[in-house]
Amino acid sequence: MRRAxxxxxxxxxxxxxxxxxxxxxxxxxxxxxxxxxDGDAHSFVHWAAIxxxxxxxxxxxxxxxxxxxxMLMLVTVAVVLLLLAPTMILVNLRFPRxxxxxxxxxxxxxxxxxxxxxxxxxxxxxxIGHTLGTGAWTxxxxxxxxxxxxxxxxxxxxxxxxxLATLAEAARSLxxxxxxxxxxxxxxxLRGGLLAASLIAVAVVLGEYTIASLLNRQNLQTALVLVNxxxxxxxxxxxxxxxxxxxxxxxIIGRTGNLGAARGKER
Amino acid sequence: MxxxxxxxxxxxxxxxxxxxxxxxxxxxxxxxxxxxxxGAYVVLFxxxxxxxxxxxxxFDKAGRFTLDNLSALADxxxxxxxxxxxxxxxxxxxxxxxxxxxxxxxLLGVPAHHPTRSVIDALAGVLAQFGGVMxxxxxxxxxxxSSLLNVWLSGMGINLYAGGNWLYELxxxxxxxxxxxxxxxxxxxxxxxxxxxPQWAEANLTLGGNxxxxxxxxxxxxxxxxxxxxxxxxxxxxxxxxxxxxxxASQGSQIVPLQIRAALTSETVLGRENLAGALALGMIAxxxxxxxxxxxxxxxAERWRR
Numbered sequence: 001m002r003r004a005x006x007x008x009x010x011x012x013x014x015x016x017x018x019x020x021x022x023x024x025x026x027x028x029x030x031x032x033x034x035x036x037x038d039g040d041a042h043s044f045v046h047w048a049a050i051x052x053x054x055x056x057x058x059x060x061x062x063x064x065x066x067x068x069x070x071m072l073m074l075v076t077v078a079v080v081l082l083l084l085a086p087t088m089i090l091v092n093l094r095f096p097r098x099x100x101x102x103x104x105x106x107x108x109x110x111x112x113x114x115x116x117x118x119x120x121x122x123x124x125x126x127x128i129g130h131t132l133g134t135g136a137w138t139x140x141x142x143x144x145x146x147x148x149x150x151x152x153x154x155x156x157x158x159x160x161x162x163x164l165a166t167l168a169e170a171a172r173s174l175x176x177x178x179x180x181x182x183x184x185x186x187x188x189x190l191r192g193g194l195l196a197a198s199l200i201a202v203a204v205v206l207g208e209y210t211i212a213s214l215l216n217r218q219n220l221q222t223a224l225v226l227v228n229x230x231x232x233x234x235x236x237x238x239x240x241x242x243x244x245x246x247x248x249x250x251x252i253i254g255r256t257g258n259l260g261a262a263r264g265k266e267r
Numbered sequence: 268m269x270x271x272x273x274x275x276x277x278x279x280x281x282x283x284x285x286x287x288x289x290x291x292x293x294x295x296x297x298x299x300x301x302x303x304x305x306g307a308y309v310v311l312f313x314x315x316x317x318x319x320x321x322x323x324x325x326f327d328k329a330g331r332f333t334l335d336n337l338s339a340l341a342d343x344x345x346x347x348x349x350x351x352x353x354x355x356x357x358x359x360x361x362x363x364x365x366x367x368x369x370x371x372x373x374l375l376g377v378p379a380h381h382p383t384r385s386v387i388d389a390l391a392g393v394l395a396q397f398g399g400v401m402x403x404x405x406x407x408x409x410x411x412x413s414s415l416l417n418v419w420l421s422g423m424g425i426n427l428y429a430g431g432n433w434l435y436e437l438x439x440x441x442x443x444x445x446x447x448x449x450x451x452x453x454x455x456x457x458x459x460x461x462x463x464x465p466q467w468a469e470a471n472l473t474l475g476g477n478x479x480x481x482x483x484x485x486x487x488x489x490x491x492x493x494x495x496x497x498x499x500x501x502x503x504x505x506x507x508x509x510x511x512x513x514x515x516a517s518q519g520s521q522i523v524p525l526q527i528r529a530a531l532t533s534e535t536v537l538g539r540e541n542l543a544g545a546l547a548l549g550m551i552a553x554x555x556x557x558x559x560x561x562x563x564x565x566x567x568a569e570r571w572r573r
Contacts, residue, residue, distance in 0.1 A: 005468040006481050007376035016373035020366055020449065024394070027446065030409035030416065079308075087305035094298045105309055111558040112317055113507030115524040116547040119323065119531065120316030145313050150396075207397035209510040214531055221400045225514055228404065236408050239401035246397045250389035 028240075035237045046233035058230050062238060065223025068136035072219060073205045075140035077198045080151045083144070085194060088155050089186055092164050106152035109145050114210040117142070125215050136217045143211070147204045151197035154253075158193025196253040203246045321551060324544030336545040345526070349549060351437060352506055352522040359444035360501035366445075367452020368494065371460045374453075379461075391450035398447050399510030406443045406515070410434060437521040440512055444505050455500055459493030459568060492568035499561040503554055523550055 008016075036042040049055055084106075091102050109117075121142055128138050164186065171185040172178075187194065209221035220242065228235040327333045339345055370387075377384050394402070410416055410427070411434060417427050433439050463486060471481045509524040520526035523546060530543035 005472060005478065006463060006486060008373055013373045016369050020370050023366075024390070024446070024449070027405050027409035030414060031405045033415055034408035034413075083305050083308060087302060090298065090301045095302070098302075105313075108313065111503070111554050112313075113509070113524065113550055113554065115507065115509045115527050116320050116550050116554075117313075117316050119527065119543045119547045120318065120320035121312075122531070123319055124311070124316060141308075141312050144308070148313075203393070203397050207399050207401065209400045209513070213513070214528065221510070224404070225400060228514075232404075232407075236404050239404045243393055243398070243401050246393040247389050250392040251385060254385045254388050 028243075031236060031240060035233055035240065037233075047237060050234060050237065055231070055234075059227060059234055061218065061223040061226050062220070062234065065218050065220040068218055069205060069220040071137050072140050072143060073202045075137050076143045076147060076201045076205050079140060079144035080147060080197050080201050081194060084148070084151055085155055085187075085190070085197070086182065088152070088159065089164065089182060089190075092159050093168055103152070103156070107149050110149050114146060115214075117145070118211055118214045121211065121215065134217070136212075136219060139212055139215065139217050139219070140205075142215075143201075143205050143208060146208065146211070147197075147201045150200040150204065154196035154200060155190065155193045158190040158196075161193075162189045192256055195256060199249045199253050203249050206242055206246060317551070320544060320547040322544065323541050324546075324548045326541065326544075328541070336541050337548070339542055339545045340549050345546070345549075348520060348523050348526045349553075352524075353553075355437070355440060355444065355522060356502045356505040359441060359448050359505050360498055362445050363448020363501050364452050364456075364494065364498045367449045367497075368456055368460075370449070370453050371457045374457065375460055375463070387453065391453045393450075395447050395451035395454055395504075398443075400514050402443045402446060403511045403514035406439075406446070407434065410442065435515055435517070436519070437516070439515050440522070443511050443515070444508070447508075447511070448501050448505060451501055451504055452497055455497040456493060459490055459497075463489065492564050496561050496564040496568055499557050499564065503557045503561070506553060506557070507550070 033042070035046055036044065038045045050059065088102065091098050125138070125142075128141075132138050167185055167189060168181050171181045176185065206220065208219065209225070212219040213222045213225070220238070224235040224238055324336045325332055325334070327335065340349075374384065374387065398405075408414060412428060412432075420427050428434075467485050467489075468481055471477075471485060476484065507524070509528075512522055512525055513528060516525060520529045527543050527546045527550075530546060
């Protein structure tokens with residue numbers, strides 16, 4: 001794009017970048033410095049301690065929480081890919097009149113704070129505890145709801161970018177069954193949106209605390225809060241790592257999205 | 268500014284407000300059965316919890332209908348926490364909206380697939396949406412008693428904590444809340460700024476305008492609805508935030524989400540049962556007003572994005 005007259009002066013860009021950038025980056029750098037403290041000097045002693053057998057008992061909740069969180073990610077991604085995505089395809093292909101209602105439902109969780117959802121989920125999870133057990137993985141049903149707005153937007157953007165009806169009709173007229181159409185024709189065309197939705201689900205589950213802590217289930221975040229009382233360093237280290245992982249996930253989503261857009265232009 | 272925006276929007280004409288009404292078909296077809304699993308899931312984990320959260324406020328322990336819990340919303344202690352939540356959100360949303368808008372302005376003209384933009388978008392996404400507990404730890408490490416900042420400041424004779432351990436009380440929520448509001452503004456307001464068209468600037472120039480008239484007569488009036496909508500979203504965001512506050516203010520119930528925690532974890536708060544339901548109802552009411560406002564303003568703002 002040509003430089004329009006309302007674009008900021010390069011110096012203005014730099015000044016704003018330094019002002020806001022330092023407010024955003026300095027706390028993160030100060031946190032990194034905190035994890036590197038070794039008495040009055042700095043070293044990686046607290047980072048090395050993560051694998052110290054002598055501290056294994058203290059850090060055990062973190063590994064348990066991390067394992068639970070990974071399992072929750074898998075189930076939540078399954079909810080997105082096997083429940084949300086097929087329903088969205090069905091609505092777009094066969095029930096276009098329901099698209100508005102679908103959007104309304106999918107974006108509803110933005111307006112309902114997690115803390116309010118927890119109040120209503122408590123009795124439901126009492127029932128789930130009796131039937132499916134109190135395993136941490138059951139939280140994934142609730143996480144599927146918190147992920148819904150993000151996942152919906154990613155998948156809908158991918159659906160809007162391709163002509164779903166033509167693809168489906170072409171495949172059908174060549175004799176493909178509906179499962180084949182969805183699995184071998186539609187899913188590959190939507191893979192950018194499906195990937196983005198899955199990665200966002202991973203990021204949401206990785207950072208979730210509210211629902212897990214108030215329903216008394218252990219995930220990474222509740223473990224970090226628990227261990228923080230005995231050893232502040234390790235929970236800060238894991239927080240930084242989790243933030244970094246989320247950042248990389250979103251960076252991948254952004255870059256693949258841009259690659260997709262660039263490919264679209266070439267055609 | 269706002270008046271001009273309204274006028275321009277009126278000139279733009281009414282949008283098609285007709286919503287498609289799903290009509291019942293005579294016989295359920297197999298395809299309709301395909302909607303059942305997702306429908307059941309949403310009812311079970313979104314609709315029922317929301318209804319339960321609100322409805323429990325209307326019943327006492329024995330299951331009898333009562334308005335007693337609801338009257339708790341008029342209790343001075345509860346009103347106080349709602350006020351705390353409200354001013355905290357109004358204030359951090361204002362600071363976040365202004366600083367975030369500045370960042371969006373600085374990014375004007377940077378191409379969508381430029382690496383700077385990808386990095387800022389990803390960073391903004393993490394800090395705005397997935398920080399929670401981790402941001403509380405970051406601010407304890409960055410601003411707490413043992414932080415470099417505090418050590419340096421006390422070296423200069425400034426005692427950050429002269430007024431008590433404020434980081435773990437209500438004022439301590441302000442820095443981390445602003446910290447996640449700015450990136451959310453970048454995410455929500457960025458697309459609006461990108462929709463400013465170079466042609467408008469050219470028209471402004473040919474009509475004898477300058478940079479000042481572009482912003483006062485065109486840019487700001489066009490962006491005003493988007494800015495207002497983003498502000499409401501930021502307000503809703505901090506009003507409903509829980510994790511950061513739960514870790515920083517591990518004791519006490521200074522804001523509504525923390526009061527819900529107290530009501531959920533101990534049987535009685537203010538000598539009432541089922542207070543969590545009443546508080547949830549209050550929160551939902553505030554959120555409904557704010558998000559309806561957001562949707563209405565956003566619809567107006569979208570008219571410029573064709």
